[in-house]
Amino acid sequence: MSRGFTKQAEEIILGRAERVTRGRVQVLAMLLEEQRAVSHHELEQRFKGKHRLDRVTLYRVLEWLNERGYIHRVVGDDRVWRFRANFDLKPHQHAHFECTRCTRVICLDDLKAEYDPPLPAGYRSQEVELRVRGLCPGCV
């Protein structure tokens, strides 16, 4: 992981005067570096060697980052949460693509705000997500 992302992550957290810890910085840096939604399991792998981080702590770091809007999470058809850095801090309105073969999830940011659906009476919308499932370029 490049030093640049680590520094950026550190600054992001410091910017809100919140507690900076190795775990938070490294996880956020990893997610900033990746441009896609990454699962807990994948992140866990990277904390195996030198920079060990407990899996429970990893869950808690991800939860913490999510609550504060630094990242967001999507659940895929394999019932696994995937996390991705928020590059802008606008409210959630996402489009995701999920590959039905390799289960990879990518975020289609450009589709974000295009849908404003009419709901039945009495329902209140808080968040809209468009999920497109299909084959990614590597799996077609």
Place this chain on the structure above:
Amino acid sequence: MSRGFTKQAEEIILGRAERVTRGRVQVLAMLLEEQRAVSHHELEQRFKGKHRLDRVTLYRVLEWLNERGYIHRVVGDDRVWRFRANFDLKPHQHAHFECTRCTRVICLDDLKAEYDPPLPAGYRSQEVELRVRGLCPGCV
């Protein structure tokens, strides 16, 4: 559960000359009766008393019904599958509403075919789902 749905379920399965079993008929009948997406857990409850059905069998029945397109499934933010009868047999293009308070899921059928998103090059769409999260009338 009314006899009408049982009969309808039976006919649907027989119509494709597939094996008719008590579990399949009853589960499909339940889902035909409900107009919403129901979790495995909820269905399991109803098989507690007289008409007992093993939870593993229930999983397998749901899988079977799903594979054949009699029902479809959605995963909610609680990472739980919910199942719903398919009233038409067109390919999947759904809109779902998920209540962030009571986790209930309803299907917004009328929004079905309204979205045909442009994907990045190389991606192939198989299925589109629009998920709206918010509060249902009972939770507003």
Place this chain on the structure above:
DNA sequence: AAAATAATGCAACTTTGTTGCAAATCTACC
């Protein structure tokens, strides 16, 4: 009605995520 085929029930297991609590770490303050 019997044989062949498929579904069911049970026990054990896996995966993903949570909770409680003592020990370690971080920040603010002197």
Place this chain on the structure above:
DNA sequence: GGTAGATTTGCAACAAAGTTGCATTATTTT
């Protein structure tokens, strides 16, 4: 820079949802 106080971490144990293997039972075919 060192210390007090509050947070975070690691560990162990737990929980929920779903899966697998296999012997038994039910459905369909002949």
